[in-house]
Amino acid sequence: MFKLNLKIALRNLWKNRTITAINVGGLAVALSAFILVMMYATYETSFDKENPNYDNIYVVGITYPEFKTYYTAAPFAKAIKQNFPEVESAGLVKEGSFELTIKNGKNTLFTNKILAADYNAAKILNINPNGGLIKPAGDVERLTYLSNESMKTLFPNKKDNKPEMVGFGASNSGITGIIAGSIKNNLHSNFTFDGVSIANELGKNDNYDMNDYTICVQVKPETQVVNLEQKITNLYQAELLKSKAGKRIDEVKGISTFLDPLSNLHLKPKAGNDAPYKTLIALSVLGVLILVIASINFTNLSIAQATKRAKEVGVKKVLGAYRFQLTTQFLVEIFMQCFAATILALILAELVLPNFNNLFQTHLSIWHINNGLYWQLPLILGVITLIAGIYPAMILSGFKPAVVLKGNFSTSKQSYWLRNGLLVFQFSVAVVFIIGLFIINSQLKYMSKEDLGFTANQVVYIKNISIFNDPIKFEPVREKILKIPGIKSATVATFIPGGINGINNYTANGIKANIDFVDVDFDYFETLEIKLKEGRLFSNEFKTDTINSAVINESAVAKYGIKNPIGQTIRGCNIDYKIIGVIKDFKTQGFETAIQPTIYTIKDPCGGYKTQIMLKIEESKMTEALANLKSQWSTINKLDGEDFRYQFLDELYGKLFKKQEQLQSIFFAAAILTIFIAILGLFAFAKYITNGRMKEIAVRKILGASDIQILKLLNTSFFAIVVIANLISWPLAYILTKKWLETFAYRIEMPILPFALSALITICLTVITVSIQAQKAVKSNPVDALKYE
Template sequence: MFKLNLKIALRNLWRNIGITSINVGGLAVALAAFMLLMMYFTYETSFDKKNPNFDNIYIVGRTFPDFKTNYTPPPFGKAIKENFSEVVAVGKMKKGGFELAVSSHTSTVFTKQQLFVEYEAAKMFNIIPEGGLKKPNGNEFLYYLSKPYMQTLFPNKKDTKPEMVSIGSRSAEQFGEVRGSIVPDSHSNISFDAVSIVNEIGTGESYGHPNYFTYIQVKPGTDIASLELKINNLYHSELTKNGMVDEGEDVTETNAFLDPLKNQHLKPKAGSDANYKVLIALSVLGFLILVIACINFTNLSIAQAAKRAKEVGVKKVMGAYRFQLTIQFLIEILMQCLVATVLGLIIAEIVLPKFNSLFLVHLSIWNKENGLIWQLPVILLFITLIAGIYPAMVLSGFKPAAVLKGNFQTSRQSYWLRNSLLVVQFSIAVIFITGLLIINSQLKYMRTQDVGFNPEQVVYVKNLVYYTKPEVFAPVREKIMKIPGVKAVTVANAIPDGSGMGGNGYTVEGKQHSLSFLDVDYDYFETLNIKLKEGRAFSTSFQADAVNSAILNEAAVAKYGIQNPIGKTIRGCNIDYTIVGVINDLKAEGFEKAVEPTIYAINNPCGNPKTEIMVKVDEQRMAEVLAILKSQWSDINKRDGDNFRYHFLDELYGKLFAKQEQLQSVFFAAALLTIFIAILGLFAFAKYITNGRIKEIAVRKILGANDLQIFKLINTSFFVMVMIANLISWPLAYILTKKWLETFAYRIEIPILPFVLSALITIMLTIITVTIQANRAVRANPVDALKYE
């Protein structure tokens, strides 16, 4: 019986090869997209899951009235360990501030992610060097490089013995010992290419040095809410005990919190959850694409039901039960889904390199960790049931007497279901088209909007030297300015690339608020072409500028509500600054975050050292200037002279748009894919409808109807369905795009044009598709359709 049913299934599929190809092809393309997005979802949601302590690790953070941060003072971790028995381990980490050159006799690598890790933190995060994790002796630093870097420096190394390397410029003759290599987990939030393991970091530093990441590991089953409350109370008492708050001052303005390790990659409390929202959007997108393909499958299967009616009638007369027929048709559908899955895997493998390039990942279909091994059978079963259960029930439910008498007619319920599914299909397509157009509008706005500074033609030069005082940087500026084509040179403790700045409390006219601070040098505003709203920029003509002058941005002035700020005093870091200027706000952190109220000063004892050199270059002489800088760098910057390295500031700033550009690319692909699948289904459905109305068309032509009237007749029902789809999808598209736009502090108002364009696109495609399919029936000779009547 199985063999017979298999033959019938194969013959039936071959007889309707056109519909079968559309069914299988559309489903295969959708499955390929769904598999890629599911692999990406699995990858993004499984960071650090290899860590055996994954569920019990938390980072300690702090909440201020205006922001949250994961940076904590070094003594706090030790206090937590001493006071709470449910905390089994505490470890601190700190990121290095420099890109260091590490050299052997033959090669050089640049460590961009230097990490200082306590021994307890290394155990907690499974940071195990090759040869095993060793506990440092006393204040000893155990320095390790990543495996790829170690192989570059010592390609022929076979043993595990330490090696001597030069750190920084070779001319500085600073040497260190590399104890070995570590294979870094590329799927972890803790990333590094060089790591120093020590017993304790931050020794001797107080609660006034919150520059460390503090992680705790708790006992399984710990009440985290209760522990968080106790840690917060401890933090307040520690601040009071160590003199960090004045007597009677409200300590509750700063609170400690715990954030689980599983949140750190996608939705940290002290950070943006934009990545999480984008991931959810991509996951929903992938699911909707699969739903469209399943709708296509269901619609076409129901449309083909009439051709199987006599087969069902004969089988029922011969004694077949409805259950047996349902299983038979489900197996047929399973066969098609299985072929579609294999084709989907092939398509996914072909597209994967482009996908990896777009999302900057290294996914592989044949990697067991991506979850496809168990996901594919589930997906196959899911689509078989979703796409096949209703058609199978319809086919198996035909009444033998009716179909064998020749008066079989599909039910009105099937008619409404087919039309409803087509409406849903086009509704999803319209949402994608509208979403794509609105994303394009927001990205165009971001690219063309004035960001408050000009990063173009600005070269950011890597550097190891502290230029905290202007007189130290003055000789460097003078040498660089002598190069033909250089317009301006400055140094600061941060560059406007979205990396953020430090924060501190400042008081104006009795009002205290937390401000971001940026430590700059002369010509900072000129180099970046930052416009002054009022007052003046820092100048060597005013000696006080290097001591206690400050410039605020518009957001800071608005925060304090200062009227006529020039000449007024702002106090912070135990210095009374005189406000000498106000600048326009600059979107240094992109469009997703509101501009931080910021203070700019040359002298700031609370800030980080000024190391970031920026050079404004004439556009016509960029290559010449870079060549001269490279050749003269050993004289300009003796400490780092061997290794001249640079980036273009506009490229660094442009990376802030990367996630949204990814979303744009994915929505573009999704819009094309959904339109393609919908048009495939529409094409086959129109063919079915047209074939069913051949005699009606012939009669109308005999009675005098012209071709245009018949085309209008056939298109009318599809036009109505597409319009209904647009009316349904517009509110949904509006709500979804509004939610997405709300993730931006600076955004467009939702325009009407994308909704109008999506309607025009879908209507035009529908008319063209249906007209092409109906053309043969319209052009046919009426005699051929009616000669047997």
């Protein structure tokens, strides 16, 4: 019996090979997209899961009235461990602030991220060097390990894991150190690195004014985290009141702490950007919708072909077949198609995977056992078979022999409404993605053309390890740089646009608030072409500029409510700064974050290191100037020596748009795939409808109907379906895109054109698809359809 059913299934699939190809092809395309989404979702939601204490690890954050941060004071880690028995361990982590050059003879390594961690943090975060984690001796010793990849760069022929002597900085710097061994850099972690420096204790001499570290805690199982969070807040407020920070009680009350689970850090950190989470949600919705649409196609076409299987079902029932047997037979046929689609989907996914990895900066592989496909695919195959096949199988197996064998069978009104309803759903989804794509494109176009308030073009950022906090130290470097033809200006600062600014507490006009700060040198504003609103900029002609002068932006003026800012005082870091100028706001953090109140100073004892060198270079002399800089860099900046590295500032700033560009690519793929699958289903459905109306078309032609009238007749019902789909999807698209636009501080107004274009595109595609299929019927000879009547 099974062999007979298999033959019938294969024969039926071959007989309807066009519909079968559409079903298998549509499912394969949808499944390939879904496979990629499943792999990406598995990857994104499993960061740090290799850590055996994954569920009990938290990062301690601080909530200020204006912002949240993971940067805290080093002494607080010890205080937490000493005061709360439910905390098993507490440790400190600190990321390196600049690129470090390491040399072994002619082999040079540029490390972008050296992670400093104390011994407790290394144990909490499962940082295990090759050969095991060793506790450094005393308070001074640090054990530095480089990643396996970095060690291969420095020591390509090294076979053991013994310590090695290396040089730091330029060849002539004379600075050496010991690399204790190698360590695997887990790229699937929130704490990635080129190397790790492990100490017995970090920040021993720091106080509560220095928020430079990240505190990681491991709590005991079954700990009430909410209660612990409140207790840590109370402790932190008490520590601030008795520390050298000298906080007042009313200030301390506005400060609290929070515990962020390790599982949150990658996708939706409490003190950070949740763009990765939104991207994952968008991708997941896309994958599910595309799979649902493909399943709808399958269901629609199976129901549409029901009449062709009616007599077969009637005969089998007369011969004694049970409904369960018939249902099983039809589900097996559907399973065969789904299985073939799955194989084809794996091939398509493998072909697309390199581009997918490049877009999302991942290293996914279909054949890696950790991606979960080995159990996800069989599950999805079974679910698709049931979703796409159970209703058609029940319809087919439920035919009444007495009716269908008389030839009076016709599909029910319920099936008719279901088919049309599913078509409406398909096109509704397609319309949402089309509208979303147009609006995302409009927002990105606005972001590329809108005035940023500064000029990143032709500005070159020089990577550097020299510290130029004193303007006198940078002046000879500036003079040498400006002698090179084509270089118009040079400056140095603690931060560059597109990066993270520092935050400190400043008081002006009787108001005390945390605002951003950037420590700069002369020509900072001129190099970036930042516009002055009133007053003046820093100048060598005024000696006080290097002592207590400050420039603030428009947002800072508004924050403090200063009416006439020039000449007024703003106090911070125990210095009374005199405001000499106000610059116009510029979008240093892109379009998603509102411009923050910011102060710019040359002298700032509480600031960071001025290492970020920026040069303004004439476009026509860019290549020549960079070549001269490279050849002369060892004499210009001796600490860097021969290691001249640079990046264009507009490329660095452009990374702020990376997630939005990814979202644009997602919606482009979604729009194309949903339209493609919907059109495939429409094509097959139109073929079925047209074939069923061949005699009606023949009679109409005999009675004088023109080709245009017949095409209009066949298009009318499909036209109505698309119009209804647009009307349903417009409100949904409006709500979704409006919420997305609201994530931007600076955005376009909701446009009307995308809604009209979506209707035009879907209507045109529908008319073209149906007309192509109907053309054969229109051009056929009426005699062929009526010769047996």
